[in-house]
Amino acid sequence: xxxxxxxxxxxxxxxxxxxxxxxxxxxxxxxxxxxxxxxxxxxxxxxxxxxxxxxxxxxxxxxxxxxxxxxxxxxxxxxxxxxxxxxxxxxxxxxxxxxxxxxxxxxxxxxxxxxxxxxxxxxxxxxxxxxxxxxxxxxxxxxxxxxxxxxx
DNA sequence: GCCAACGTTGGC
DNA sequence: GCCAACGTTGGC
Numbered sequence: 001x002x003x004x005x006x007x008x009x010x011x012x013x014x015x016x017x018x019x020x021x022x023x024x025x026x027x028x029x030x031x032x033x034x035x036x037x038x039x040x041x042x043x044x045x046x047x048x049x050x051x052x053x054x055x056x057x058x059x060x061x062x063x064x065x066x067x068x069x070x071x072x073x074x075x076x077x078x079x080x081x082x083x084x085x086x087x088x089x090x091x092x093x094x095x096x097x098x099x100x101x102x103x104x105x106x107x108x109x110x111x112x113x114x115x116x117x118x119x120x121x122x123x124x125x126x127x128x129x130x131x132x133x134x135x136x137x138x139x140x141x142x143x144x145x146x147x148x149x150x151x152x
Numbered sequence: 153g154c155c156a157a158c159g160t161t162g163g164c
Numbered sequence: 165g166c167c168a169a170c171g172t173t174g175g176c
Contacts, residue, residue: 029158055176111175129157131173161170
């Protein structure tokens with residue numbers, strides 16, 4: 001089983017929305033590096049930190065589980081949608097998505113604290129200018145962040 | 153809203 | 165294949 005971190009803007013899709021929906025597709029990833037990880041490495045049963053970006057309380061806010069592996073993201077073919085990609089060929093879809101299931105909220109572990117923790121220095125998140133929306137998390141990093149919530 | 157960092161595009 | 169221009173991301 002692997003660990004991941006998925007970024008989302010809560011104004012668009014938050015951990016609360018995920019909780020309401022219980023299971024949701026993770027659509028709209030339009031970055032090749034992130035896509036390749038979803039397509040090749042994200043497996044059913046993997047654990048996912050949900051991370052809120054571009055908002056007041058930036059940081060890790062909860063946990064989800066992968067319940068369906070990569071399949072074509074149909075939003076790439078919807079011309080009126082935000083995730084439309086006119087260059088994607090329906091016979092060879094460029095973008096994929098996975099489904100995740102809500103597990104639980106966590107007490108916020110802010111980006112500030114993540115950056116301040118030397119044990120997390122290797123996380124892409126802690127590095128300046130990082131823009132990956134999906135990134136791997138090591139078991140050590142996973143456990144460290146859980147510890148930082150003070151809930152475990 | 154600003155702006156640095158980064159990815160993508162397209163002319164050559 | 166280089167690289168400047170451009171668009172997007174995302175913290176602040």
